[in-house]
Amino acid sequence: MIFKFANPLKFQRFTKQIQPFALSLSIIFLFFGLFFGFFRSPPDYLQGETVRIMYIHVPCAWFSLMIYSVIAMCSIFSIAFKHTLADIISRSCAPIGACFTLATLVTGSIWGKPTWGTWWVWDARLTSELILLIFYISLIIINNAYENKEKGDRYAAILAIIGIINLPIIKWSVDWWSTLHQPASISKLSSPSIDNSMLVPLFIMTFSLFFFFISVLLLRIRGEIIQRKIDVIKFSHVR
Amino acid sequence: MVLEIISVYFYRNKKLIFDNFNLKLKKSQIMILIGSNGAGKSTLFDIIVGILEPNNGIIKLDNIMIEELSAKKRKMFTYLPHKDSLKDNLTIEENLISWINISGNILNKDQINRSLEYYQLSELKKKFVANLSQGQRKKVLLTKLILAKTKLWLLDEPFNGLDADSIKKTKKLIENHAKNGGSTLLSNHLDLSIKNSKKIFLQPIKKSRDIVKFETWDDIR
Amino acid sequence: MKSDFYILMSREISIGIKNFFVLYTFASFFIISILIFVFAIGSDLIAKNNIYEPIIWVLLIFSVMLVSENFVSNDCNDGSLKELQFLGYNEELIILCKSITMWIMILLPMIALMPIVSIFFKIDYVDIFYLFINFLFATPSLVLLSLVSSLFSMQLKRNKIIQFIIILPFYIPIIIFTSSSKKFALENNLYNNNFLILIGIFFITLPLCLYTSRLIMKEINK
Numbered sequence A: 001m002i003f004k005f006a007n008p009l010k011f012q013r014f015t016k017q018i019q020p021f022a023l024s025l026s027i028i029f030l031f032f033g034l035f036f037g038f039f040r041s042p043p044d045y046l047q048g049e050t051v052r053i054m055y056i057h058v059p060c061a062w063f064s065l066m067i068y069s070v071i072a073m074c075s076i077f078s079i080a081f082k083h084t085l086a087d088i089i090s091r092s093c094a095p096i097g098a099c100f101t102l103a104t105l106v107t108g109s110i111w112g113k114p115t116w117g118t119w120w121v122w123d124a125r126l127t128s129e130l131i132l133l134i135f136y137i138s139l140i141i142i143n144n145a146y147e148n149k150e151k152g153d154r155y156a157a158i159l160a161i162i163g164i165i166n167l168p169i170i171k172w173s174v175d176w177w178s179t180l181h182q183p184a185s186i187s188k189l190s191s192p193s194i195d196n197s198m199l200v201p202l203f204i205m206t207f208s209l210f211f212f213f214i215s216v217l218l219l220r221i222r223g224e225i226i227q228r229k230i231d232v233i234k235f236s237h238v239r
Numbered sequence B: 001m002v003l004e005i006i007s008v009y010f011y012r013n014k015k016l017i018f019d020n021f022n023l024k025l026k027k028s029q030i031m032i033l034i035g036s037n038g039a040g041k042s043t044l045f046d047i048i049v050g051i052l053e054p055n056n057g058i059i060k061l062d063n064i065m066i067e068e069l070s071a072k073k074r075k076m077f078t079y080l081p082h083k084d085s086l087k088d089n090l091t092i093e094e095n096l097i098s099w100i101n102i103s104g105n106i107l108n109k110d111q112i113n114r115s116l117e118y119y120q121l122s123e124l125k126k127k128f129v130a131n132l133s134q135g136q137r138k139k140v141l142l143t144k145l146i147l148a149k150t151k152l153w154l155l156d157e158p159f160n161g162l163d164a165d166s167i168k169k170t171k172k173l174i175e176n177h178a179k180n181g182g183s184t185l186l187s188n189h190l191d192l193s194i195k196n197s198k199k200i201f202l203q204p205i206k207k208s209r210d211i212v213k214f215e216t217w218d219d220i221r
Numbered sequence C: 001m002k003s004d005f006y007i008l009m010s011r012e013i014s015i016g017i018k019n020f021f022v023l024y025t026f027a028s029f030f031i032i033s034i035l036i037f038v039f040a041i042g043s044d045l046i047a048k049n050n051i052y053e054p055i056i057w058v059l060l061i062f063s064v065m066l067v068s069e070n071f072v073s074n075d076c077n078d079g080s081l082k083e084l085q086f087l088g089y090n091e092e093l094i095i096l097c098k099s100i101t102m103w104i105m106i107l108l109p110m111i112a113l114m115p116i117v118s119i120f121f122k123i124d125y126v127d128i129f130y131l132f133i134n135f136l137f138a139t140p141s142l143v144l145l146s147l148v149s150s151l152f153s154m155q156l157k158r159n160k161i162i163q164f165i166i167i168l169p170f171y172i173p174i175i176i177f178t179s180s181s182k183k184f185a186l187e188n189n190l191y192n193n194n195f196l197i198l199i200g201i202f203f204i205t206l207p208l209c210l211y212t213s214r215l216i217m218k219e220i221n222k
Helices: A008-039 A049-081 A084-116 A124-145 A149-181 A196-237 B041-049 B092-102 B109-118 B134-147 B164-179 C004-018 C021-041 C043-049 C052-077 C080-086 C091-121 C125-155 C162-179 C181-187 C194-220
Strands: B003-012 B015-025 B030-035 B056-061 B077-080 B152-156 B183-188 B197-202
Touching: A008 A049, A008 A196, A049 A084, A049 A124, A049 A149, A049 A196, A084 A124, A084 A149, A084 A196, A124 A149, A124 C162, A149 C125, A149 C162, A149 C194, B003 B041, B015 B041, B030 B041, B030 B164, B041 B077, B041 B152, B041 B183, B077 B134, B092 B109, B092 B134, B092 C004, B109 B134, B134 B164, B152 B164, B164 B183, C004 C091, C021 C043, C021 C052, C021 C091, C052 C080, C052 C091, C052 C125, C052 C162, C080 C091, C080 C194, C091 C125, C091 C194, C125 C162, C125 C194, C162 C194
Parallel strands: B030 B183, B030 B197, B077 B152, B152 B183
Antiparallel strands: B003 B015, B003 B056
16 A cells, blocks of 8 residues: 555645545535534533634644644654655645644634633643744744755754654643642633533534645645655756 | 775765766775766765765675774774864864874874974974964874874875975875785875876766656655 | 773863863853843842842853854864764764763853852852752753754754754753742742752753754764
8 A cells, every 4th residue: 555655656646636535525524513613502601602712723722733743753754764755744744733733822812812811821731832833833944944955854853853752841841830820720721521512513623624634735745746856857957 | 805885876965976886995006086076076985984875885894884883993994084174273283192092093192293294294283273274284184194004095185285295295105005005095186196006087977867757755855 | 992982071171171262251151141131120129039040041041052052063164073973983972972071161160150140149048059959950951952952053054043943942841940949949849859850851851862963963964
C-alpha cells in the first residue's frame, strides 16, 4: 500500500482525487453540524446561548494539539529515514496548525468576554495554548529562514523534536504557575457531563473540521510537490 | 591501498557533483586533483574525511570503511582544509600546541621549534595569528605537516597565497614524504609539476537534463 | 593515552582563558541592564515588593544567550569546529565540554557578583542563600539551551533574532521555578525543595540538548 505511493507523481494524482471528496464531506458535515448546533441543541442553563461557540472552539482546540503530534511524528520519521514526504507533510501542517490554534484563542476569548467578563485570563489552558501558537510560529519561521529548503526542513524537524519533550514540561509548569497566581475555580470550563443533544453537534463539527484539515493538507502537499518540482527544473537548467 | 574511493555519487543543492567517481591512492604516491572553481575539490576532501555523507558509494582508509573508524582516524590522515582553523587570539606556538593535542600526537617543544625554522617562522612564534598576513597563516598551516606523523596527507589548495620560495619548499616536503613511504592527495586550480605525481582532472558535471524525471521522493528533495 | 574529554576540556579552557574579555562584557552588560530596570521601576518599589528575582533571571537569560554566541561562532567561522569533527571527536562531547567551560568561565564568577546585586536590591541574607542554590542548579540548563540556540543561528546570515524566538519558549519552566520561589514559600511550602525541580529539569535538558546539538552540527557542514 505504501509502495504504491512511493512516487511523487502517483501521490500527487492521489491527492488530486481524494481532495474534492474530503472537501465535500467537510461541507456536508459542517452544514449538519451547524444545523444541529443552532437549532437542535438546548442553550446552557448557566451560560445561555453563548455556549454555542463551543462547537467551533472545542474541535479547534483538539486539532491544534493533534496537528502538533502529526508534525512531531513526521519529524521523527524525517530525522530517522530522511524521507521527503515527511518533510513535506510537516512543512504543510505547520501553518494549518497555527490557524487552528489562533481560532481556538480567538473563539475562546470571544466566549470568555460574556462568561468571565474579560477577553483574557492568565489561566493555565489559555497560557499553554498561547505557547503552542508561539511554537507553531517559530516552526514556520525556521522552515523559511534558511536559503536552502532542505536545511529549513531539517532544522524544523530538530526543533519539533525538542518540542515534543519540552512541551509537556512547559505545560506542567504553567499549570503549577497558574494555580499559584489565582484560585483554580475559573478553569471549570467543561462540566464533566455533557448532554447527548450537545455531544452530537460537537462530534459532527469535529468530523467536519477533520475533513477540512485533510483537504487543506492535501492541497498544501500538492502545492509543495509542484513547488519542489519547479525548483528542480530551475536548478537543472541553470548551471 | 591507503585510500580508496569506490563509485561515489554526491548531490548538493539539487546538483550532481560526483557521478560514479573512483580513486585509488597507493603507498608513496602523490596525486593532484586539478579543477576549476566549483568542480568539487573541497567537497571531495570533506567526503573522504567523513564530514559529508555521499549519496552512494564507499570510502576506505587502509581497507577499513570510514564510518567504522571514529577516533582512530585522527592517527591515519592529516587534513589541511581551506579554512585554516587557526585561533586569532592565540600565538603561532600556542596554535600548534593546541593542534598537536587534538590530533593525538605527543608534545615536544624542540620539535616545534625545529619545524618553525623550515618556513622561517621562528622569530614570529610569539606573535598573535591575527597579526599575520594571509601567506604567513598558510605557512603556519603547512608547518603542521612537518609535525604530523600520519601516512596520508590531504591538502586542500596548499599553494594558495604562497610566495615562489615557499612553494618550492612545500613541493620538496611532499616529495620527501613520498620517499619515506607516505602518500599525498592535494588539490590545485592550476596545473603544477611535482616529481612522480599522477594528475586527475575534475570537471563540473554538465549533464543535460532536458527530460527531468520525478520517479522517487529523493528527486524532489 | 589521554581521553578525548581531557583533550577537549584542556583545549576549551586554554582558548577560554585567552578570551577572558568575554567575562567583563558579560558582567558589565548584566550590571548595566539591572541599572536600567532600577530606573524603570524605581528602587523603592523593587525593595518593597521583592521583585528582584524575576529581574535577575530575565537578565541572566538574555545575557547568557548573547554570550553563548562567542563560544560557538568563533569556532564555526575559523573552521576549527569542522576540524574537531573530522578528527573523530564525538559531537556530544564537544558541546558538553563547551558548556562546562562556559559555565566555569562565565557563570561561576557571577556568584561573586551576587553580593553586589544583593546590596542593590536590599536582599536578606537568607534569601540570597536560596538565590545561590537556584543559581547553581538552573544555570547549567540555561547554558545548554543557549548553546543549542546559537548553533541554530550559525547558518542564519540575515536574521539573528530568530534564535531568540526559537528558544525562548523553552526557558519558561526554568524561569517559573527560579523566579517564583518566594511565592512558593508562601503558598505551597516548597521553599526548601524548589531546587529539586530545577535539578529534574536539568537532567531532562542535558540529553536533549546534547542529542539535538549533534544533529545540528552534522547539518552545519552541508
